[in-house]
Amino acid sequence: MLGQLWLAASSVMANPGILLGGTICDNQADAFDYVWITDNVQNTRLFFVSGNSVQNGAITAVGHKDAFDKSADVYIVLHGAINVVGDFSGTDFAKVFLANHPSTPTNVTMYVCQSGTPPLNGVSSMAALARSYPGNTQDSTLVTAMTAPGPNSCPALRASASDNPFVPINAIKDAAYRTGVQHTKAYAAALKALLDGWTDQNTPYPNTKQTYEDYCKDQLKKDATGQWVSGFIANVSKEFGAKYLALINTNYNGNALATCGTNVQCN
Numbered sequence: 001m002l003g004q005l006w007l008a009a010s011s012v013m014a015n016p017g018i019l020l021g022g023t024i025c026d027n028q029a030d031a032f033d034y035v036w037i038t039d040n041v042q043n044t045r046l047f048f049v050s051g052n053s054v055q056n057g058a059i060t061a062v063g064h065k066d067a068f069d070k071s072a073d074v075y076i077v078l079h080g081a082i083n084v085v086g087d088f089s090g091t092d093f094a095k096v097f098l099a100n101h102p103s104t105p106t107n108v109t110m111y112v113c114q115s116g117t118p119p120l121n122g123v124s125s126m127a128a129l130a131r132s133y134p135g136n137t138q139d140s141t142l143v144t145a146m147t148a149p150g151p152n153s154c155p156a157l158r159a160s161a162s163d164n165p166f167v168p169i170n171a172i173k174d175a176a177y178r179t180g181v182q183h184t185k186a187y188a189a190a191l192k193a194l195l196d197g198w199t200d201q202n203t204p205y206p207n208t209k210q211t212y213e214d215y216c217k218d219q220l221k222k223d224a225t226g227q228w229v230s231g232f233i234a235n236v237s238k239e240f241g242a243k244y245l246a247l248i249n250t251n252y253n254g255n256a257l258a259t260c261g262t263n264v265q266c267n
Contacts, residue, residue: 016041017071019059020229021049021086023079025216027198031236032172032244033077033111036157039173045071048226049078049096052087057096060225072106080112083119090115090125098132105133109147109257111177113154116258118267124151126258130266141266150258153179158251168249172241178254187250193243206235 024030051057078086085093115125126148130141157175160167197203205215260266
């Protein structure tokens with residue numbers, strides 16, 4: 001993932017939660033999704049999911065002592081695929097989420113590729129999570145709004161609503177999350193510059209000789225709870241912010257994310 005944001009005031013229950021995980025080491029995308037959310041949503045709290053199964057999955061607060069269960073609104077920022085959320089299967093992720101958030105959340109937004117796509121003879125990761133808080137009818141949910149990419153799609157930040165005219169943005173916070181975005185001819189070069197920089201020995205992580213990717217993976221091995229992530233995101237933003245904005249400014253058009261909830265069945 002390189003969405004429709006709930007910009008309305010969050011529930012008074014507690015501060016909105018942002019959930020990151022080990023896919024932050026894959027490339028710059030998760031870090032800048034986090035930046036975008038925190039630029040647009042006030043008083044967020046960072047949480048980090050570790051493990052890869054129901055048996056070892058855990059969600060830990062990063063830089064604060066708030067309980068994950070107290071966040072009525074949650075933004076999930078992880079790479080994914082069909083029935084895959086971060087390092088978990090979609091069904092296992094739903095179980096780990098429920099174990100750490102037993103109270104019913106109000107709004108959950110999944111910036112996770114293919115999270116709205118059902119596997120063969122199964123339900124989507126979006127639906128698995130929604131149905132973890134079952135409503136009064138079959139396959140319903142008590143979650144007010146569960147938002148994720150629609151079937152067979154991945155979300156991305158885009159700058160312009162169209163290419164005629166193409167209207168660039170000057171700050172990442174002004175981007176919009178969409179699926180099915182289109183790209184200008186500059187997209188390939190902008191993406192290559194980011195991916196090369198992530199693994200380039202000539203762009204070392206500050207005060208090390210490691211690439212950003214290697215540094216991240218080493219920190220993850222040392223501390224799977226992600227207590228180092230805030231500083232890492234700050235350095236990623238400083239090093240790659242201009243290039244990531246350039247990438248966003250090659251993206252246009254696209255569709256809104258899909259939403260299910262108390263009145264719309266989640267599949």
